[in-house]
Amino acid sequence: MRQVFLFVSLAILCFGLYLRLFYDVPDSQEKINFFVSWFFIITGISSLLINLLWDSKKKEKNLE
Amino acid sequence: MNKKVAVIFILTLAALGYLTYYSFGPSSTTHIGPQVNPESLKPTQTTAISQNNETLKIYHNKDFAENFYAISIPQSWQNSSSTSRAGEYDFNLSDGTAKVELMDVPDNSTLELFVLSQEEPKLKTLLTGYKRIDYQKINISGNDAYQLDYLSDKDGVNYESIRTYVTGPDQAAVITFSLPQISVASLKNTFDLVTNSFSWENK
Numbered sequence: 001m002r003q004v005f006l007f008v009s010l011a012i013l014c015f016g017l018y019l020r021l022f023y024d025v026p027d028s029q030e031k032i033n034f035f036v037s038w039f040f041i042i043t044g045i046s047s048l049l050i051n052l053l054w055d056s057k058k059k060e061k062n063l064e
Numbered sequence: 065m066n067k068k069v070a071v072i073f074i075l076t077l078a079a080l081g082y083l084t085y086y087s088f089g090p091s092s093t094t095h096i097g098p099q100v101n102p103e104s105l106k107p108t109q110t111t112a113i114s115q116n117n118e119t120l121k122i123y124h125n126k127d128f129a130e131n132f133y134a135i136s137i138p139q140s141w142q143n144s145s146s147t148s149r150a151g152e153y154d155f156n157l158s159d160g161t162a163k164v165e166l167m168d169v170p171d172n173s174t175l176e177l178f179v180l181s182q183e184e185p186k187l188k189t190l191l192t193g194y195k196r197i198d199y200q201k202i203n204i205s206g207n208d209a210y211q212l213d214y215l216s217d218k219d220g221v222n223y224e225s226i227r228t229y230v231t232g233p234d235q236a237a238v239i240t241f242s243l244p245q246i247s248v249a250s251l252k253n254t255f256d257l258v259t260n261s262f263s264w265e266n267k
Contacts, residue, residue, distance in 0.1 A: 024171075026168050026170075031087055031088065034087055035083065035084070035087040035088070038083050038087075039080065039083065042076060042079050042080060042083065043076070043080075046072050046073070046075070046076035046079075049072050050069050050072055050073070053066055053068045053069050053072070054066065054069060
């Protein structure tokens with residue numbers, strides 16, 4: 001389950017980076033592209049961090 | 065719940081809130097999207113044209129990296145571009161307006177198809193009393209161009225507009241003259257002069 005969450009987080013982050021760096025944005029849609037791309041990048045990074053932190057907590061419990 | 069996770073969750077919500085404000089807030093237009101290059105607003109040379117007894121200023125637009133262009137404009141036309149978007153010029157004539165702008169044409173369409181299937185229907189819905197006078201394919205500085213000449217009604221006055229779409233390396237350029245129909249004949253030569261002076265600078 002954790003691996004699926006990690007994969008989805010990475011996919012969101014990569015999609016955000018693709019929209020930010022490579023997507024050819026039509027003239028009138030720069031604002032929405034700016035918002036959506038940064039939304040995915042922020043969400044992707046934070047969900048990756050959450051995933052890693054939850055992971056470390058479980059490891060600590062296992063060690064105990 | 066893990067405290068660190070809660071902190072990250074709250075920080076994410078705050079970041080998304082700030083992102084929304086930054087993207088759609090009152091000052092969003094000043095920092096998102098292409099900006100006007102100050103160099104674009106300074107005409108670099110003047111050329112005296114004896115035929116029409118008119119002095120021309122040459123504007124070099126450098127707002128979009130792949131779409132640098134130059135166009136000559138009569139000195140008497142008042143530049144009102146301070147409020148324009150990047151890649152655009154607006155000019156006030158004695159009784160009309162002139163505008164030069166860049167337009168994104170979808171990759172799956174040609175400029176001519178775009179003009180006839182998207183632009184003209186849009187003009188028909190936007191303008192009162194739209195009526196096409198002429199449509200022709202021309203050549204401007206070695207580029208294919210499509211010129212649409214049409215009438216519209218504005219406050220009970222018949223306005224004639226000449227709109228020229230010039231094929232470009234990335235975007236297309238659109239040059240529009242609009243003024244009361246009775247004034248068009250006297251300025252037709254000047255319009256042709258301005259339109260034919262257009263050239264892409266990084267082709």
